[in-house]
Amino acid sequence: MGSSTSLKKNLVISQKNQDNSTCHPPHPIETGHLEGLQKQILTVPKAQRMAEFFSLLGDSNRLRILSVLARKELCVCDLAATLDMSESAMSHQLRTLRAMRLVSYQKRGRKVFYRLQDNHVLALYQSVAEHLEEID
């Protein structure tokens, strides 16, 4: 069982806007007051890695998969049945979760059982759940 992922957007791309005239009616900005700022902000590579991680949680099917696995390890077909997804779609999603090490798996007979890799992710999404209740 190999491994590969999607979520490429945040991995590689960069280097747009090579010429520094980013503003469309270009205006003479004195960037002096911005330089200090530029050194402190999230670097592009870090932002990309972080965004890749958040993107992983930015899909309701993946979140539901994680919420099921939080309670019980489960094989692919039961996951698919529980969440009303095709087994193929489930398999693709599990692959991306695997690639980011959010789940681990164990083969038993012809079934493959998936489980959460750790509880860090759960903590994270509980934190978001709270935030969402706050802003309502």
Add this chain to the structure above:
Amino acid sequence: MGSSTSLKKNLVISQKNQDNSTCHPPHPIETGHLEGLQKQILTVPKAQRMAEFFSLLGDSNRLRILSVLARKELCVCDLAATLDMSESAMSHQLRTLRAMRLVSYQKRGRKVFYRLQDNHVLALYQSVAEHLEEID
């Protein structure tokens, strides 16, 4: 200044797989042992709201915008210059951040200054930063 957003994927869609034969070589699954599970998992609407939130953080430009605003409120054109994005792209991104109430803004003269709405988001992404350092 109106408001509208993207990130539609997690908002509305559902109801795929209307027929219950989700498994491709359909197999007679006894769903009895899954019913308890289905009641406890994240509901689709909740998962969608949560995914929508994570998606918002799932873009490196948006994360960098937030990281800049964490230090200092800034107008659109300075944000654009700092992060090397076009002002139009910046404006579009700020709109989605506004729509999800992660940033607020204040108009002064012809400039519009954006700032973080609260520090909840920062806390969240610090938590992810830690996770990312762990798994390296």
Add this chain to the structure above:
DNA sequence: TGAATATATGAAAATACTTTCAGAAATTAA
């Protein structure tokens, strides 16, 4: 071994997201 079951995979189709482009709207200054 052959048939059935469970999962995985690549490619194409279906969707979704982000940026650019062209131009509108609002504000300021001359």
Add this chain to the structure above:
DNA sequence: TTAATTTCTGAAAGTATTTTCATATATTCA
């Protein structure tokens, strides 16, 4: 008022992601 500046907007273009479909691989059982 006219010109310049700043931001916003809708639509199209460019890119990315997710699902489906067809098929491959692996395991079990008869």
